[in-house]
Amino acid sequence: MKNFDLNGKVVLITGASGGIGQAVTNRLYERGANLVLTDISAEGLNRTFAELNKERVILAPLDVTNMAGTKEVVLQAVNHFGRLDMVMANAGVGAKVPSTLLTIDVDEFTKVINVDLFGVWNTVKASLPHIIDAKGHVLITASVYAFINGVANAPYAMSKAAVEQMGRALRTELGGTGATAGVLYPGWVDTNIAKVAFGEHDVATKLVQHAMPGPFGRRVKPDEIALAVIAGVERRAPRIIAPKYWAPISWFRGVVNIFSDAMLEKDAKFQMLIRELERKQ
Ligand SMILES: NC(=O)c1ccc[n+]([C@@H]2O[C@H](COP(=O)([O-])OP(=O)(O)OC[C@H]3O[C@@H](n4cnc5c(N)ncnc54)[C@H](O)[C@@H]3O)[C@@H](O)[C@H]2O)c1
Incomplete structure (x- = not known):
């Protein structure tokens, strides 16, 4: 059932000029939404969205780690559009170099948590009163890393698990207000952030190939996520898991994780790759 018609809605997106943000922006624009497009890269915003009708779009450079x-x-x-109906807290980063908790650079660890957790928090906190006024919707971009093992990617997975909790708590706290919240869980998507595990870093690439069989180790196009986002938001879905084959892993995560964690811990080839990763730091 469609109970959040995007036509004419005012939507703010963070990390809008990245792969997923851009694809979602294009689909929202097509649906008739007014857009507040933000990203840390002003140049990225100007380059990516030069063609859009300026009456329906504001471009606003923003570092989400800055609450003010x-x-x-x-x-x-x-002030510009008179309301805010939806926010998509989507900006995210991964560690520059895939690392274990033993070898990760302390500043890198902090940076990932600052953007991927506190950046989402700042976005949600700043928007929430307006979203409630408009009986709108908050969408938090988490990841399948919210529920799979975060090996060699721990600060990212920690943040994604944390923002999943933020979204769930928020959804429940908003019960009865007319406003809603949902969590987006993309699998691997063909964007900048995923390049490191798909060719850019040889050991990270081998780790993904070894641990994630079949479709779980493949990237999808950003537009596949964008279409799932539109369909999910239009029915104010609490969860948007895309591609769909990740959904059973989320549903049965309690059991799946017991077995997958035990397998990875004892898998000699996987452990050899982890040691190789650490030696390369
Ligand atoms: N690509 C994937 O495989 C994948 C999978 C699951 C979840 N995600 C999540 O999707 C979201 C979008 O990532 P993407 O795949 O489009 O990657 P991307 O790298 O293409 O886009 C991320 C965007 O965030 C922006 N950004 C980075 N730091 C920022 C900051 N401090 N303030 C504001 N903007 C900032 C970047 O400039 C970039 O435009 C992220 O939260 C990411 O964790 C991606």
Whole structure:
């Protein structure tokens, strides 16, 4: 059932000029939404969205780790369009070099948590009063890393598990207000952030190939995620898992994780790759 018609809605997206943000932007624009497109890269925003009708779109450079800056952009959106119906807290980063918890650089660890957890928190916190006023919707981009083992990617997986909790708590806290929240769980998507595990770093690539069989180790196009986002948001879905074959892993995560964690811990080839990763730091 469609109970959140996107036509004419005001939607703010963070990390909008990245792969998933851009694909979602294009689909929202097509549906008639007014857009507040934000990204840390002003150049990325200008390059990516030069063609869009300026009456329906604001481009606002924003580093989501800056709470004051995030509040300012939200106010700018509300002042310009008179309301804010939806926010997609989507900006994210991975560690520059795939590392274990033993070898990861302390500043890198902090940076990933700052963007992927506190950046989402800042976005949600700054937007929430306006979303409630509009009986709107909050969408948090997590990842399948919210529920699979975060080996060699721990600060990322920790953040994604944390923002999943944020989305679930928020959904429940909003019960009865008319506003809603949902969590997006993309699998691997063909964007900049995923390049490291698909050719850019040889050991990270081998780790994914070894641990993620069949479709679980393949990337999909960003537009596949965008179409799932549109369909999910239009029915205010609590969860959007895309591609769909990841859904059973989420549903049965309690059992799946017991076996997958035990297998990875004892898998000699996998452990050899982990040691190789550590030696390369
Ligand atoms: N690509 C995947 O395989 C995949 C899978 C699951 C989840 N995700 C998540 O999807 C979201 C979008 O990632 P993507 O795949 O489009 O990658 P991407 O690298 O193409 O896009 C990320 C965007 O976030 C922006 N950004 C980075 N730091 C920022 C900051 N401090 N403030 C504001 N913007 C910032 C970047 O400039 C970039 O435009 C992320 O949260 C990512 O973790 C991606």
